[in-house]
Amino acid sequence: RERAREILETVEERDDTRLGVEAMDLLDAYGIETPQGDIVDDPADALEVAEEIEGNVVMKIVSPDILHKSDIGGVKVGVSDEDVYDAYEDLITRARNYQPDANILGVQVQEMVDLDDGVETIVGMNRDPQFGPLMMFGLGGIFVEILEDTTFRVAPVSESEADEMTREIDAAPLLRGARGREPVDTSGITETIQRLSQLVTDFPAILELDINPLVALPDGVQAVDVRLTVD
Ligand code: ADP
Ligand code: MG
Structure with missing residues (x-):
């Protein structure tokens, strides 16, 4: 609960009250399981995170101005390590095309969850x-x-x-x-x-x-x- 308080204070201080990098941490602080991964703001870091995760990854644009990421092609499922750089650039391009002045916080690199059984x-x-x-x-x-x-x-x-x-x-x-x-x-x-x-x-x-x-x-x-x- 203390950790959740700290996370929420960070969000408030940033004066950007929507979404944010911290949302996953907040769930984690309350014991809700989230996929392995991180949010990064350059392609080299994205690759580093992807390499730590077993198998292919999911990459998503993170922006408070983009609420439905898949609507703008902002979610890439099944990205292999070799494709991480291209996927990163493409996500940023799509976000910019959608809204040139969008506040882009980064790209989320996430473990794949098996939807076939889910x-x-x-x-x-x-x-x-x-x-x-x-x-x-x-x-x-x-x-x-x-x-x-x-x-x-x-x-x-x-x-x-x-x-x-x-x-x-x-x-x-x-x-x-x-x-x-x-x-x-x-x-x-x-x-x-x-x-x-x-x-x-x-x-x-x-x-x-x-x-x-x-x-x-x-x-x-x-x-x-x-x-x-x-x-
Ligand atoms: P948005 O709702 O903003 O479009 P989501 O993160 O919910 O973005 O992703 C859209 C869809 O992509 C999900 O409903 C799910 O079907 C698929 N998806 C997203 N993340 C994963 C993941 N880690 N593993 C498997 N499928 C995913
Ligand atoms: Mg969603």
């Missing part, structure tokens, strides 16, 4: 003027807006409430193993909802927070992308 879910929080912090859970990834398969509870949520959330979305059978698929770690999802609920309860300055996707795997969960707005 389900992309979303866990989020919005402060409602009437109800306070509203926790959201649903099917995630790029289809979240189209499918609108989500459910809500007021934070802080109990373990049984979080568990209910994972059971009441339309896609619930998908989580519990449908069509011969392995069931995913629903208790990992439940735990993540609770930890996030605790984080936003501890820090009212967090106005909005989304993990999208939280990839639910047979043996755990990984917070692959996080977006946050602080007061």
Whole structure:
């Protein structure tokens, strides 16, 4: 919690209240699993991070001015070490073409998460003027807006409430193993909802927070992308 406080203070001091390099650290401070990786601001550092990670990596543009990275080709999946330099330059170029004066914080180099065995879910929080912090859970990834398969509870949520959330979305059978698929770690999802609920309860300055996707795997969960707005 102390570490989370320090991270949030850094965000506030920077006077850039959206997203930021620190979002992943914040989740980490509350025990939410994130893929191995780092955010860097030059291609040589990107390669160094990529070499530390086993196998190919994912590279993403990091900018508070680009909310939907994949919409502008700002997410590259399956990048090999040889392609890191090209991918880096291409990400910066795409961001500049999209918005010439975009504030580009760097490029995130991330371990690949195996989506074949996983389900992309979303866990989020919005402060409602009437109800306070509203926790959201649903099917995630790029289809979240189209499918609108989500459910809500007021934070802080109990373990049984979080568990209910994972059971009441339309896609619930998908989580519990449908069509011969392995069931995913629903208790990992439940735990993540609770930890996030605790984080936003501890820090009212967090106005909005989304993990999208939280990839639910047979043996755990990984917070692959996080977006946050602080007061
Ligand atoms: P954005 O939501 O801004 O477009 P994301 O980081 O969520 O950016 O990436 C978009 C999609 O790319 C994800 O929903 C997921 O399908 C895929 N993706 C992103 N990061 C990874 C990763 N580390 N491993 C596997 N797939 C990923
Ligand atoms: Mg996303």
